[in-house]
Amino acid sequence: xxxxxxxxxxxxxxxxxxxxxxxxxxxxxxxxxxxxxxxxxxxxxxxxxxxxxxxxxxxxxxxxxxxxxxxxxxxxxxxxxxxxxxxxxxxxxxxxxxxxxxxxxxxxxxxxxxxxxxxxxxxxxxxxxxxxxxxxxxxxxxxxxxxxxxxxxxxxxxxxxxxxxxxxxxxxxxxxxxxxxxxxxxxxxxxxxxxxxxxxxxxxxxxxxxxxxxxxxxxxxxxxxxxxxxxxxxxxxxxxxxxxxxxxxxxxxxxxxxxxxxxxxxxxxxxxxxxxxxxxxxxxxxxxxxxxxxxxxxxxxxxxxxxxxxxxxxxxxxxxxxxxxxxxxxxxxxxxxxxxxxxxxxxxxxxxxxxxxxxxxxxxxxxxxxxxxxxxxxxxxxxxxxxxxxxxxxxx
Amino acid sequence: xxxxxxxxxxxxxxxxxxxxxxxxxxxxxxxxxxxxxxxxxxxxxxxxxxxxxxxxxxxxxxxxxxxxxxxxxxxxxxxxxxxxxxxxxxxxxxxxxxxxxxxxxxxxxxxxxxxxxxxxxxxxxxxxxxxxxxxxxxxxxxxxxxxxxxxxxxxxxxxxxxxxxxxxxxxxxxxxxxxxxxxxxxxxxxxxxxxxxxxxxxxxxxxxxxxxxxxxxxxxxxxxxxxxxxxxxxxxxxxxxxxxxxxxxxxxxxxxxxxxxxxxxxxxxxxxxxxxxxxxxxxxxxxxxxxxxxxxxxxxxxxxxxxxxxxxxxxxxxxxxxxxxxxxxxxxxxxxxxxxxxxxxxxxxxxxxxxxxxxxxxxxxxxxxxxxxxxxxxxxxxxxxxxxxxxxxxxx
Numbered sequence: 001x002x003x004x005x006x007x008x009x010x011x012x013x014x015x016x017x018x019x020x021x022x023x024x025x026x027x028x029x030x031x032x033x034x035x036x037x038x039x040x041x042x043x044x045x046x047x048x049x050x051x052x053x054x055x056x057x058x059x060x061x062x063x064x065x066x067x068x069x070x071x072x073x074x075x076x077x078x079x080x081x082x083x084x085x086x087x088x089x090x091x092x093x094x095x096x097x098x099x100x101x102x103x104x105x106x107x108x109x110x111x112x113x114x115x116x117x118x119x120x121x122x123x124x125x126x127x128x129x130x131x132x133x134x135x136x137x138x139x140x141x142x143x144x145x146x147x148x149x150x151x152x153x154x155x156x157x158x159x160x161x162x163x164x165x166x167x168x169x170x171x172x173x174x175x176x177x178x179x180x181x182x183x184x185x186x187x188x189x190x191x192x193x194x195x196x197x198x199x200x201x202x203x204x205x206x207x208x209x210x211x212x213x214x215x216x217x218x219x220x221x222x223x224x225x226x227x228x229x230x231x232x233x234x235x236x237x238x239x240x241x242x243x244x245x246x247x248x249x250x251x252x253x254x255x256x257x258x259x260x261x262x263x264x265x266x267x268x269x270x271x272x273x274x275x276x277x278x279x280x281x282x283x284x285x286x287x288x289x290x291x292x293x294x295x296x297x298x299x300x301x302x303x304x305x306x307x308x309x310x311x312x313x314x315x316x317x318x319x320x321x322x323x324x325x326x327x328x329x330x331x332x333x334x335x336x337x338x339x340x341x342x343x344x345x346x347x348x349x350x351x352x353x354x355x356x357x358x359x360x361x362x363x364x365x366x367x368x369x370x371x372x373x374x375x376x377x378x379x380x381x382x383x384x385x386x387x388x389x390x391x392x393x394x395x396x
Numbered sequence: 397x398x399x400x401x402x403x404x405x406x407x408x409x410x411x412x413x414x415x416x417x418x419x420x421x422x423x424x425x426x427x428x429x430x431x432x433x434x435x436x437x438x439x440x441x442x443x444x445x446x447x448x449x450x451x452x453x454x455x456x457x458x459x460x461x462x463x464x465x466x467x468x469x470x471x472x473x474x475x476x477x478x479x480x481x482x483x484x485x486x487x488x489x490x491x492x493x494x495x496x497x498x499x500x501x502x503x504x505x506x507x508x509x510x511x512x513x514x515x516x517x518x519x520x521x522x523x524x525x526x527x528x529x530x531x532x533x534x535x536x537x538x539x540x541x542x543x544x545x546x547x548x549x550x551x552x553x554x555x556x557x558x559x560x561x562x563x564x565x566x567x568x569x570x571x572x573x574x575x576x577x578x579x580x581x582x583x584x585x586x587x588x589x590x591x592x593x594x595x596x597x598x599x600x601x602x603x604x605x606x607x608x609x610x611x612x613x614x615x616x617x618x619x620x621x622x623x624x625x626x627x628x629x630x631x632x633x634x635x636x637x638x639x640x641x642x643x644x645x646x647x648x649x650x651x652x653x654x655x656x657x658x659x660x661x662x663x664x665x666x667x668x669x670x671x672x673x674x675x676x677x678x679x680x681x682x683x684x685x686x687x688x689x690x691x692x693x694x695x696x697x698x699x700x701x702x703x704x705x706x707x708x709x710x711x712x713x714x715x716x717x718x719x720x721x722x723x724x725x726x727x728x729x730x731x732x733x734x735x736x737x738x739x740x741x742x743x744x745x746x747x748x749x750x751x752x753x754x755x756x757x758x759x760x761x762x763x764x765x766x767x768x769x770x771x772x773x774x775x776x777x778x779x780x781x782x783x784x785x786x787x788x789x790x791x792x
Contacts, residue, residue, distance in 0.1 A: 001604065002662060002669050006512050010672030046460035055455060064442035068646045104500055104650070104679065111678030116402050133675070140676035208397065250464045252684025254500070266398060273398050276406030279529070280536035282507030283500070287683045288648025 009136065015362050016040065019347075023356045030354070036383035037356045037375070041180065041332065043249040044374040045303045051248055054296040058289065067292065071285045073275055075102025075257070079295040083257060086299045091230040099261060101274050102286035104254035106216045106243030107133065112281060113239050113258055114141035114172065116273030117210050122171035127157055128364030129335065131180045131214075143171070147364040155182045155326045155335065157190045163197060168205040173198070177228060178217040181363050181370035182335040183311075183328020185221060188229045195235035202237075208265040211238045216256075219247040219301045221330040222308040228330070236263040239270065244294060246331075249302040255290040307332050310373040310380055317384050321391040332374040335360070338367055339394040349393065353386035405532065411758050412436065415743075419752045426750070432779035433752045433771070437576065437728065439645040440770040441699045447644055450692040454685065463688065467681045469671060471498025471653070475691040479653060482695045487626040495657060497670050498682035500650035502612045502639030503529065508677060509635050509654055510537035510568065512669030513606050518567035523553055524760030525731060527576045527610075539567070543760040551578045551722045551731065553586045559593060564601040569594070573624060574613040577759050577766035578731040579707075579724020581617060584625045591631035598633075604661040607634045612652075615643040615697045617726040618704040624726070632659040635666065640690060642727075645698040651686040703728050706769040706776055713780050717787040728770040731756070734763055735790040745789065749782035 013021075016039055023037040058067055074080070080097035087095050103109045114124065114137055124138040128147035138145040148165045151158045162173075175194075177186040198209050213231040221228055231238045243256035260271045285291075314334060318325060325336040336357075338346035343359035343366060350357050350369070360368035373380065409417075412435055419433040454463055470476070476493035483491055499505045510520065510533055520534040524543035534541040544561045547554045558569075571590075573582040594605050609627045617624055627634045639652035656667045681687075710730060714721060721732040732753075734742035739755035739762060746753050746765070756764035769776065 006669040006672035010668035070647045108678040272406035273402040276402035282504040
């Protein structure tokens with residue numbers, strides 16, 4: 001009688017949420033300091049100072065109707081111009097305000113973009129492991145969603161697997177680098193090869209295949225010499241979906257954008273479709289005060305050093321204890337091989353040590369656990385004996 | 397190749413936007429003070445002082461991770477509790493935080509609610525005249541959208557027309573009171589009759605028909621003795637969609653809620669479907685800072701006196717000049733009979749007097765114009781000779 005699909009989606013709490021709720025219960029029982037919750041990807045460092053300064057200054061300087069009034073549906077022109085300038089400065093690109101459409105965060109960016117490009121029954125691919133909501137967004141937009149497994153040793157793109165997977169119905173590929181849940185940054189070489197493959201397949205099928213770059217973790221990279229390739233420079237039919245949730249530690253504020261470069265196939269129509277999908281999905285404009293904050297803070301980044309220290313501490317200890325894990329270059333996740341085949345059973349055993357980890361099944365690559373290290377350094381230090389004991393319990 | 401529906405939606409600028417753009421061009425030509433733009437429904441009074449005070453206080457008192465971090469998908473529990481308390485105080489209801497789901501404004505509330513209750517091909521009705529985006533939201537949710545004309549003399553509900561229109565496929569009726577574009581408040585008597593009719597039809601067809609109350613203008617009523625009936629008290633299967641855009645003059649901030657009363661049919665499943673639809677449409681949570689502001693400001697209202705003065709001034713003058721118009725009790729619109737059959741032609745003639753009015757065709761009731769009086773009092777005073785000259789030009 002009601003919409004069964006939506007009801008089922010609302011009732012299935014994600015695995016991650018379930019673990020988080022268990023953690024809250026357990027903390028009440030034995031004390032918060034004795035439960036080591038690594039389940040949620042919620043930034044643990046504050047926003048850079050410029051954010052709250054910008055809010056205070058805007059309140060002092062600007063009239064309410066500017067601060068809290070509607071912007072155009074595509075977003076405030078000044079904000080979009082500031083973002084274009086920042087991208088051009090950093091990546092040597094040549095974007096204008098009109099290439100950008102402001103959104104309520106990366107989830108909105110992805111869902112709106114898929115709404116614009118997908119016709120019923122077309123296919124969306126993504127490398128696995130992947131963020132589980134991709135499936136929800138793709139299917140809600142009428143697409144068939146198919147993950148393509150990464151190389152098991154490196155968690156880098158498996159180009160042969162992509163070659164086998166791409167067909168005439170393939171309309172879009174979502175690429176998330178640095179990756180949630182693996183922390184891996186796809187190499188420039190692999191991006192070049194993927195771009196070559198996509199151009200070849202576009203020609204073979206006479207289709208357009210959009211590369212949708214989901215980039216909330218772009219700035220969360222811990223080695224300044226490491227290049228995270230900017231995809232529009234390697235492949236024309238790229239659409240960038242961005243969020244300031246992680247770079248400015250503003251996940252609750254829901255502020256991000258979609259970027260459609262002029263070079264993308266049917267760029268004007270794609271942009272119109274994005275405006276139309278935003279309208280049809282009930283997005284009127286991105287939150288206005290935060291748009292004005294972004295105009296003043298774009299290019300700033302939260303304190304990455306805290307995340308880097310956490311990564312080094314946890315990665316160093318876990319590998320010492322005998323866990324195997326690809327070295328993560330960015331985001332704030334470790335993707336660790338479970339010590340038995342069934343990652344769910346491994347997570348249950350971890351709970352005996354009060355360690356809350358997320359089994360990798362819903363990320364599309366069974367046999368691993370995701371460890372979110374956007375927590376206090378103290379929590380990591382206190383958890384290390386538990387990780388050691390867990391490893392030892394498998395050697396006994 | 398792309399999604400044609402979304403592309404078309406993005407390319408069709410609304411009539412209202414077209415007039416607004418024309419106005420900007422014309423203002424550049426002859427001076428802003430000589431163009432009388434009554435096209436947009438953008439609040440012209442500032443937010444009540446508590447809003448910016450709450451923002452400043454929150455920044456001073458609370459850590460960033462509380463202010464800018466994720467809330468749960470249904471919204472901050474404190475905010476939802478404060479809203480429930482305010483409603484219970486004002487309407488003698490008995491809601492709890494868990495009846496509420498925070499959204500990015502009324503458009504999101506409506507689109508998410510329709511996503512939860514509509515199965516492909518079911519029907520959504522609304523009294524005409526109506527806000528044109530209802531059609532977009534209903535069709536995007538897979539519904540067939542059918543307007544039901546109001547009584548031509550009073551612009552009140554035509555119960556006979558509803559009786560004829562409701563069928564076994566009717567799943568929801570969107571009711572917007574005070575109404576955009578007519579300013580009419582539907583009487584308590586007509587709400588009681590509609591509720592009786594809906595119960596009768598539910599029984600006749602063995603179906604559930606949800607009444608979706610779209611209430612952004614609830615507080616914008618200019619006669620304190622006038623009751624705007626709270627629909628959950630008259631009809632159990634009511635879902636309330638609310639926005640703080642007009643009551644707190646925050647249209648750009650995108651903050652509102654959906655309320656599902658316990659008494660509504662399958663209330664738990666409807667609420668789950670709303671959580672699911674919010675997720676599928678890419679809404680993660682409502683903007684966090686604004687949620688916390690609402691917790692502190694719920695129950696406050698912007699300066700209504702400015703709107704009331706505008707209404708009295710404009711309604712008084714226009715009826716004196718010979719225009720006919722139902723007396724509007726709320727919102728900030730006059731719905732005036734065009735002085736010729738074709739409202740579009742009448743609006744073109746109004747442009748000769750530099751008056752920018754919106755023809756009523758897209759509101760589902762041809763032959764009228766909408767006049768948004770959320771403008772400065774000075775603009776109204778300066779425009780009066782133009783309205784007089786326009787009326788006289790039809791008598792010549």
